[in-house]
Amino acid sequence: MGLPFVEWIDDPKQLFVCAKCGTCLTGIKHLVSESFRGGTGTAYLFNHVINVNMTESIRRVMTTGTHWVRDIDCRYCNSRVGWFYEMALKEDQQYKEGHFILELALTKRIPGMVDIVAQKRMKSDAASSSGESGSSNNPSVSSLSFEEEKEDVTV
Numbered sequence: 001m002g003l004p005f006v007e008w009i010d011d012p013k014q015l016f017v018c019a020k021c022g023t024c025l026t027g028i029k030h031l032v033s034e035s036f037r038g039g040t041g042t043a044y045l046f047n048h049v050i051n052v053n054m055t056e057s058i059r060r061v062m063t064t065g066t067h068w069v070r071d072i073d074c075r076y077c078n079s080r081v082g083w084f085y086e087m088a089l090k091e092d093q094q095y096k097e098g099h100f101i102l103e104l105a106l107t108k109r110i111p112g113m114v115d116i117v118a119q120k121r122m123k124s125d126a127a128s129s130s131g132e133s134g135s136s137n138n139p140s141v142s143s144l145s146f147e148e149e150k151e152d153v154t155v
């Protein structure tokens with residue numbers, strides 16, 4: 001069986017993918033704010049997220065007031081990845097409307113094209129988490145495959 005068609009964000013620096021199945025969700029260029037918190041900890045606000053399904057609109061009271069939100073799930077593995085701000089009742093919170101929260105614990109960051117080169121140079125820890133669900137189609141790349149890729153290019 002082939003992979004389902006997955007949209008991909010064109011971001012040279014950094015991509016955020018579903019932690020479980022590796023589906024592309026957004027890129028760092030769509031990041032609006034890093035100062036959010038979700039149920040699992042740190043969460044980021046984005047103005048563009050793809051490959052997700054939204055639940056029905058839910059009224060939710062948060063630390064910053066009452067909001068109408070929709071939870072968002074990965075379109076391919078149905079894992080919860082965050083939520084979408086549909087409406088904020090407080091005027092000073094309305095900048096969040098139409099934006100998406102991704103919880104960092106539910107997503108994984110992988111380098112875009114520019115960062116692959118940078119990371120190779122830095123030789124920082126190649127600590128790739130040992131994924132729990134072993135999907136071999138995970139598009140995340142290890143530093144080893146960067147080496148291979150470079151060899152391919154320079155031949």
Ligand SMILES: [Zn+2]
Binds near residue numbers: 018
């Ligand atoms: Zn997924």
